[in-house]
Amino acid sequence: MILSVRDLKVSFRTDDGIVRAIDGVSFDLAEGEILGVVGESGSGKTVSLLAVMGLITDPNAVIEGSIRYKGRELVGLPASELRLLRGNEIAMIFQDPMTALTPVYTIGWQIAEQIRAHQRISKAAAMKRVEELLAEVNFPNPHEAMSRYPHQLSGGMRQRAVIAMALSCSPALLVADEPTTALDVTVQAGILDLVRKLRATHNSAVVFITHDMGVVSELADRVMVMYAGRIVERGSRQDLFADSLHPYTRALLGSIPPLTGDKPHRLPAIPGSPPSLLRLPKGCAFAPRCPVRYEPCDLGKPALGDGNHAAACFRTAQP
Amino acid sequence: MAALAVFVLIVIACLSAPLYARWAGVDPFVSTLDRIITIDGQDVPVMEQSTEGLGLGYTPLGPTWRLGNYFLGADNQGRDVMARLLYGGLNSLLISAVATVLTLLLGTATGLVAGYFGGLTDTVLSRLLDILWAFPIYLLAISLSIVTIAQGISIGPITIESGSLWLPIIIIGIVYVPYVARPIRGQVLSLRNSEFVLAAINLGVPGPRILWRDILPNVTTTLIVFVPLMMALNMLTESALSFLSIGVQPPDASWGTIIQDGQALLYTRPLVALAPGIAIAVSVMALNVFGDGLRDALDPRSKIELGRD
Amino acid sequence: MIYPILRRLAQMLFVMFGISVIVFLIFFATPGADPAARIAGRNASPEVLEAVRHSFGFDRPLYVQYALMMQKIFVTGDLTSFVNRGWKVVPAVLDSIPVTLSLVFGAAVLWVVFSILIGVVAAATRDSWLDKLLMALGLLGISMPVYWVGEVMNLVSQSRYHDTWLFSWVPPLGYVNFSDDPKGWFLALVIPWITLSILYIGIYGRVLRAAIIESMQEDYIRTARAKGLSETRILLRHALRTSLIAFVTLFGLDFGALVGGSALLTEVVFGLQGIGKLTYDALQSLDLPMIMATVMYASMFVVIANAVVDFVYILLDPRVKTS
Numbered sequence: 001m002i003l004s005v006r007d008l009k010v011s012f013r014t015d016d017g018i019v020r021a022i023d024g025v026s027f028d029l030a031e032g033e034i035l036g037v038v039g040e041s042g043s044g045k046t047v048s049l050l051a052v053m054g055l056i057t058d059p060n061a062v063i064e065g066s067i068r069y070k071g072r073e074l075v076g077l078p079a080s081e082l083r084l085l086r087g088n089e090i091a092m093i094f095q096d097p098m099t100a101l102t103p104v105y106t107i108g109w110q111i112a113e114q115i116r117a118h119q120r121i122s123k124a125a126a127m128k129r130v131e132e133l134l135a136e137v138n139f140p141n142p143h144e145a146m147s148r149y150p151h152q153l154s155g156g157m158r159q160r161a162v163i164a165m166a167l168s169c170s171p172a173l174l175v176a177d178e179p180t181t182a183l184d185v186t187v188q189a190g191i192l193d194l195v196r197k198l199r200a201t202h203n204s205a206v207v208f209i210t211h212d213m214g215v216v217s218e219l220a221d222r223v224m225v226m227y228a229g230r231i232v233e234r235g236s237r238q239d240l241f242a243d244s245l246h247p248y249t250r251a252l253l254g255s256i257p258p259l260t261g262d263k264p265h266r267l268p269a270i271p272g273s274p275p276s277l278l279r280l281p282k283g284c285a286f287a288p289r290c291p292v293r294y295e296p297c298d299l300g301k302p303a304l305g306d307g308n309h310a311a312a313c314f315r316t317a318q319p
Numbered sequence: 320m321a322a323l324a325v326f327v328l329i330v331i332a333c334l335s336a337p338l339y340a341r342w343a344g345v346d347p348f349v350s351t352l353d354r355i356i357t358i359d360g361q362d363v364p365v366m367e368q369s370t371e372g373l374g375l376g377y378t379p380l381g382p383t384w385r386l387g388n389y390f391l392g393a394d395n396q397g398r399d400v401m402a403r404l405l406y407g408g409l410n411s412l413l414i415s416a417v418a419t420v421l422t423l424l425l426g427t428a429t430g431l432v433a434g435y436f437g438g439l440t441d442t443v444l445s446r447l448l449d450i451l452w453a454f455p456i457y458l459l460a461i462s463l464s465i466v467t468i469a470q471g472i473s474i475g476p477i478t479i480e481s482g483s484l485w486l487p488i489i490i491i492g493i494v495y496v497p498y499v500a501r502p503i504r505g506q507v508l509s510l511r512n513s514e515f516v517l518a519a520i521n522l523g524v525p526g527p528r529i530l531w532r533d534i535l536p537n538v539t540t541t542l543i544v545f546v547p548l549m550m551a552l553n554m555l556t557e558s559a560l561s562f563l564s565i566g567v568q569p570p571d572a573s574w575g576t577i578i579q580d581g582q583a584l585l586y587t588r589p590l591v592a593l594a595p596g597i598a599i600a601v602s603v604m605a606l607n608v609f610g611d612g613l614r615d616a617l618d619p620r621s622k623i624e625l626g627r628d
Numbered sequence: 629m630i631y632p633i634l635r636r637l638a639q640m641l642f643v644m645f646g647i648s649v650i651v652f653l654i655f656f657a658t659p660g661a662d663p664a665a666r667i668a669g670r671n672a673s674p675e676v677l678e679a680v681r682h683s684f685g686f687d688r689p690l691y692v693q694y695a696l697m698m699q700k701i702f703v704t705g706d707l708t709s710f711v712n713r714g715w716k717v718v719p720a721v722l723d724s725i726p727v728t729l730s731l732v733f734g735a736a737v738l739w740v741v742f743s744i745l746i747g748v749v750a751a752a753t754r755d756s757w758l759d760k761l762l763m764a765l766g767l768l769g770i771s772m773p774v775y776w777v778g779e780v781m782n783l784v785s786q787s788r789y790h791d792t793w794l795f796s797w798v799p800p801l802g803y804v805n806f807s808d809d810p811k812g813w814f815l816a817l818v819i820p821w822i823t824l825s826i827l828y829i830g831i832y833g834r835v836l837r838a839a840i841i842e843s844m845q846e847d848y849i850r851t852a853r854a855k856g857l858s859e860t861r862i863l864l865r866h867a868l869r870t871s872l873i874a875f876v877t878l879f880g881l882d883f884g885a886l887v888g889g890s891a892l893l894t895e896v897v898f899g900l901q902g903i904g905k906l907t908y909d910a911l912q913s914l915d916l917p918m919i920m921a922t923v924m925y926a927s928m929f930v931v932i933a934n935a936v937v938d939f940v941y942i943l944l945d946p947r948v949k950t951s
Binding site (some may be wrong): 370446447449451452453454455456457458459461462463464465466467468469470472473474542551555558559562563564565575578581586589592593595596599600601603604607608 | 642646647650651653655658659663665769771772774775776779782785788884889890892893896897907912914923926927931934
Binding site (some may be wrong): 085088094 | 783824846847850851853856858859861865873944945
């Protein structure tokens with residue numbers, strides 16, 4: 001296992017009390033595997049991976065549990081050691097390529113900066129490597145693109161630059177946080193191809209965060225569905241799409257537009273909205289919106305089973 | 320709030336200047352070179368004969384630290400510095416407050432008209448504001464002061480005598496107009512295209528009524544935030560002009576003129592210049608802190624920054 | 629890149645013209661008294677008044693008067709003082725320029741270096757006692773009248789503590805030509821530089837701290853962290869570098885105000901014979917031609933300085949350069 005997270009809890013102290021954004025999340029990731037993490041905004045999918053990256057800088061945040069990367073515990077690791085891993089062995093791609101790059105430096109400079117932060121190579125050698133990377137992420141004219149500023153590139157091109165930056169030190173683990181959400185559909189497909197190709201060439205493990213079940217169905221080996229800071233279902237892609245257990249997963253699957261055939265007039269929406277993390281119900285957090293709830297749902301929180309395919313639901317996942 | 324309390328205390332102290340002068344039995348505007356006062360039963364002249372050199376010069380009395388009895392000593396004219404400090408503060412506060420009102424009135428009017436009517440009116444007013452904005456504040460104030468200082472000014476039926484406090488008030492009030500007008504114009508411009516104003520225009524509500532009922536209330540927050548910051552700025556400007564002898568004219572005093580009086584006594588009786596400077600710094604600091612707090616409370620998202628000198 | 633520069637140049641010329649018209653109107657068309665009498669000074673004889681009327685063209689239309697004034701100030705330079713009979717004011721103004729520039733540029737160096745230092749340290753130690761102390765000092769710097777700070781400096785360095793090791797090096801008040809004695813020039817200006825820069829260090833330290841803290845919230849800072857850069861590098865190369873753009877814009881505005889305002893007061897307090905002192909002396913003797921010239925030259929300099937800063941801004945921000 002390249003990454004193994006056990007009972008991760010992230011809470012934030014706020015004026016209105018303690019908010020538990022992540023409540024006991026555990027998962028494993030093998031080399032070269034693509035894990036899709038799905039959920040609505042506020043479900044904790046981004047926060048849990050930011051915790052893995054050590055990028056939660058809010059002084060009011062408390063992180064508990066265990067995050068092991070290649071067997072090494074990351075929780076409580078000094079910032080200086082964590083920094084050596086970040087960008088080098090673990091890299092991240094962010095949601096909005098418009099704001100993810102510093103506006104006053106060229107693309108080439110920013111990628112070379114990362115390479116030189118982790119490797120002792122000359123500026124010229126770093127620049128040569130940048131050019132190779134930009135070619136690898138399909139920049140039509142990599143040499144010219146190096147001297148471009150972020151605002152001179154389209155969103156798709158910027159995201160390619162961000163991906164090239166993430167790959168610059170050949171990371172063993174790549175975390176992609178909704179990398180296609182801010183992009184056009186046609187551009188999205190290109191970026192997904194790129195992620196697949198990179199997994200093949202670099203054998204990196206990838207955590208792909210998204211709220212789009214369609215993207216997951218194309219890309220992921222295994223899937224993890226999150227709701228209100230907990231994992232509600234996990235399993236292989238086949239398990240999840242063919243035989244989903246949790247009513248929330250089923251509801252999400254119902255909201256994928258079919259790729260072929262007539263488009264429905266309206267996608268089925270999940271009624272209600274995610275609960276406030278400040279006022280979580282005592283029982284299952286999804287119960288208020290659940291079509292199949294019954295009494296036990298309001299009494300206690302369902303646990304996630306152990307197997308490869310498991311769901312946290314009293315009704316549908318009874319052993 | 321502590322800042323506001325400090326400022327209110329200063330205002331109260333300055334308002335009580337006439338009471339203080341009567342209680343101390345001094346006239347802070349008449350020179351009393353040969354006055355002799357009693358301290359601890361001993362007679363002390365207000366102007367002491369110098370002990371240095373030929374003994375021909377006179378040095379004013381130093382601070383006695385006795386309230387009501389030349390607490391901060393005497394100045395070149397043998398006048399009670401404490402009494403002058405309070406009277407001068409009254410003028411400094413008055414000028415900066417009235418000039419603030421004037422700037423806000425002129426600036427708001429200009430900003431409203433330019434932002435609301437747009438077109439040629441806006442172009443002309445905005446260019447004019449650009450020019451005034453680029454014109455260094457002190458140079459503009461100096462130019463306006465020097466032509467009015469000797470003979471005053473008369474426009475039609477209005478005549479302002481030279482030496483009147485209205486001269487510095489008007490000058491300070493005018494030079495800062497762009498600092499208020501430009502941000503107000505920007506706000507009005509965006510309000511002008513907001514849905515509720517467009518709806519009012521379509522309903523045939525007359526322009527002046529829209530300005531008064533729909534637009535003005537929406538810029539009042541900004542104006543309120545401007546008041547303390549503007550007043551702090553005006554206070555520094557007033558004191559600088561008075562220091563340059565083109566603000567408040569003798570025998571009237573302001574903190575700026577007292578600092579100038581004190582310049583000649585700097586090495587012998589430094590307190591004459593130090594005290595009003597401390598008074599200015601404390602007042603301005605209190606106003607700035609209060610203004611920052613007010614801005615954070617009323618308009619946390621805004622980036623209202625008054626121009627500085 | 630050429631277009632924004634040309635546009636800025638055109639704007640600069642327009643503002644210069646506008647300011648010259650305003651100065652003209654203030655001096656020649658303010659109601660209340662005869663402009664000739666103002667220019668001639670106190671107790672001028674009828675002959676002098678007549679000469680003033682003729683030489684400034686008061687019997688001719690306003691635009692001729694404007695042209696005559698501009699000619700006297702910028703072309704022929706033969707504007708003369710009537711208070712100091714026959715003194716040519718334009719050469720006097722030109723002679724004083726190096727003094728003012730020495731003061732202003734030295735202060736600007738201190739102001740930029742120290743405000744960046746304070747802004748960065750305060751932002752890096754946000755909410756600590758050091759941050760609070762620096763911000764309180766900055767506020768104090770903003771709130772003190774600059775000429776008064778100068779007097780306090782004089783009191784300390786020339787009188788009270790002059791004979792201690794700390795200030796025994798401070799020369800008497802006044803200016804020393806750089807070409808005559810570079811070391812004397814430097815020593816004479818150290819205290820004025822500090823005085824003049826205190827106010828601006830206060831303002832800029834506070835503004836820069838706020839800007840850095842704001843840009844530390846940006847997405848690209850998170851990217852920089854994800855790249856594995858050190859916190860120092862993130863602060864200096866990413867947060868500070870992007871904040872400097874706002875800093876430079878403000879610098880342009882205040883640099884002008886500095887030359888036209890605070891520098892004047894500082895020159896007066898330290899007896900430096902720059903444009904400010906020249907203006908001050910003319911104010912005391914109501915010497916209008918001299919003030920006309922100093923105001924005109926100083927404000928033109930300010931407008932040009934502002935434009936130059938904007939050119940630097942265009943170079944600094946790639947977004948302006950290419951748009």
